Amino acid sequence: MAACSSGRPSIPPPCSTGPHTDRAPDARALLGGDAYTGVVLTVLDNNPGWTREYAERIVTEALKFVHAASLFPTVPISPTEEVDEGWHALILHTRVYAALCSGLGRMVHHYPERPEAAREDPAVLTRTMALIEQAGYMADAELWTGHQRELVGVARHTPMPGGCGPINPGNCATHGGSGDD
Template sequence: MACKNQPGRPVPPPCSAKPAGGAAPQNARALLSDSAFNAVLHTVLDNNPGMDPSMASRILVEALKFVHAASLFPTVPIAPTREVDEGWHALILHTHLYATLCSRLGRTVHHYPERPDPSRHDPEVVTRTVALIEQAGYTPDAELWTGPDRALVGVAANCSHTPVPGGCGPINPGNCATHGGGEE
């Protein structure tokens, strides 16, 4: 069932042009059409009653940045925060849209959830993830890239992605530090 504009839920603005003057960061919002972005945005909002639509939009944009970075750097162990993971979950629920996005990015970024366990949290994973998002040409929303003890907003997503002992990566613990994008 396609999501339609709902009363009280703003339609996100069209993909904005790069600001004038100098090299501008990439616009992750432009990875999806307005209708596709709106559909996924409504999924985030539906899964998180009472969430401000602008926060849901920020979460989704960060999820797009994360997926793009994960596709560009498939062997580096990176992971989203719980907030960003909420946006990634919403993207994945739109299977055709997500498959098309991953295809355009050059590889499928698979999701391998773990039950949350703060004792496994490695702050270097967030630091590394943010650095690769920047390397991909984006400006991360720093408020959404904090550790599990400083969440900006509560979300429905109840999984985490952390390195397991032995050096395997947080995205695909069974395939040592890959995002599963090379083989299907």
């Protein structure tokens, strides 16, 4: 998500440092059963060899990611390569994605960028996981940190300060065009 205002964005602390419910909400509830299944099947179609259980985990994390992006529109976040597969599958289901974003209160746009070392942000995954927790969910640590519990690679790099990049909830006027992917 692009930080479209000047200055450093404020990042709330993870939920684990404050009060939270014993049971996190199920992000799958953001979509109807048929819509969720359709997105999962798209992930499977695009990734031969993945199990249905793995595809479901990826789509669920993508839903958490989009929800967090909608709640914290000025904080730069990014999905891992795996979670990005789920987000792209959501975007391909245009009516489902539009309804999801409408229900969340804002469109979360995707602005593809080519990787550039100058925009790399080593803290982006830690920040993304913290915001997913702030949204009320438990992040699937393996999809964000891998089996070794080290942060895994991001699918997109974050934008330069003040610019609009790969993720934008629709409130940044500095990026030309519609921003739809």
